[in-house]
Every structure is written in C-alpha cells, then in structure tokens.
Amino acid sequence: MKELDNLVKINKLKQEPVDAKEFAGMVQAGDIKLKDCQINGLSDDSQFSLAYGAAHAFSLAALRWHGYRSDSRYLVFQCLQHTVNLSMAEWRVLDKCHNMRNLAEYEGHLDVNPQLLRELISITQTLQRLVKALPPVV
Template sequence: MSRPELENLVRIGQLKAEPRNTLEAARMLDMARTRLADAKLSKLSLEGRFTSAYNAAHAAALAALRWHGYRSENRYTVFQCLTHTLGWPPSRWRVFDAAHQKRNLAEYEGYLDVEESTVAEMCELVAQLVNDVQALINK
C-alpha cells in the first residue's frame, strides 16, 4: 500500500503511528456491520438511519487504518486515507466526506437535511467498504 503517504500524514500530525492491531480492526469492522444493519432498519427515523450509516462508514474506514498501524482523531482524515489503505479512488470516499459534512451540520448546528436516496447510497457503499476491509484483514 501507499505507506509513504501515510507516513507523511504522521509527520504533519494528521495520523499517529501505532503497532498494527488486528483484533481492534476486527472489532471495529464488527461494529461497522452492526451499525450498517441498523441503518437498514425502516422503523428507524431517516436521521437515525443516516447517523448509523455514517458511523458504520467511519468504523470500517478506521478498521482499515488500524490494520495498517495508524490512528487518527480526525474523521475526515480517516475517510481520506481510504485512498492509501484500500486503494479507493476519491470518487468513492468523497461520498463519506459529504456525509461527514452533513453530520457536522447536525452535530454542531442542529440541522440535518438528508434524503432516503442518500442513506441508500451510503448503505451500498458501506457494504462495499466492509467487504474490502474484511478482505484486507483476511490477507
């Protein structure tokens, strides 16, 4: 993988290098699966489903980062690193970036404008992310 890019993020303080923790990565991936299942529950509010899908994406992306031996306290960086941890093109991880911006509006300003199609797209992409991270862990 693109270790030099991840090491550059360590140098500028965006990531912390830590030993690979496969058990932690697996637990985070399990959490992502649970939250993804919650996001698909039609009895939940649309906002609740969006939040669950977003949290599933973050947990899975963080699992990939932890498997590579890094950690970040910045959610955006965790998504951005999917390019380096899984080889995802920006067109894929930027869907999570857009969700991150919506999540921040909800968390910090109390405003969330989300549509059913957004949640459906996120659920589909999170399922792909979970599969990709599982393949990484299984290597």
C-alpha cells in the same frame, strides 16, 4: 505507505502497531451499525447516523490495519484511497456525509437526502467487503 507516512511527518496521523482485538471490534461495530441502518421503519435521520457510524468504523479499521491512527474523522475517510483503494468519488461522498453529520451534531441541522442515504449505505457495504478482504492481523 508513502502517502500515509507523509501525513505522519506533518502530525496528521500517528503510527501505532495494529491490535487484532481492536481491529476485530471496529469491524464488529461496523457490521452491527450497517445491519441496523437497514431496519425497516427507521427514520432517514437514524439510518444516516447508523450508516455513517458504520462507514467510520470500517474506515478506521482499515487505517488501523495499516498501523496508523487519526484523531480526525474526515482524514480517516480521505485515507481510504490508500488503505483500501476506495475511489476518490466514493470517499468524497463520505466526506460530504461527514460535513452533514457535523451540521447535525453541532448545529442541530440534518436534512437527509434519500439519494445520498442510498449512496452512503452502498459505499459502506463496499467498505465492509474491502475491509473484510484484508489479510488477517498477525
């Protein structure tokens, strides 16, 4: 992929052969977190953290399926337009959630907007479908 290869050239991504076991583990982690984020009675904060974790797991799985790796969470989301053809509007929601996650993680501030949480869960469900629709890793 030209766009991803360009990121390799500027040391933002690394090329690395896909590993079927690693890919399956990432998808399984995403599945579990996505299922758990929908448990009745969880706080919005817990739902957000689980849904964000699921979105990241699926996004990283998509990147790894294509033979790339990134150490940067935000870049994994930005690459979704190339790895699974996710719309710019959708990956920008994930980018916004990434910024919220950083505020919570590093500054102790998390104020979850219920509408944003619903969008995050919906986009994560879309990601799950898109990643699971990728051909098997050979």
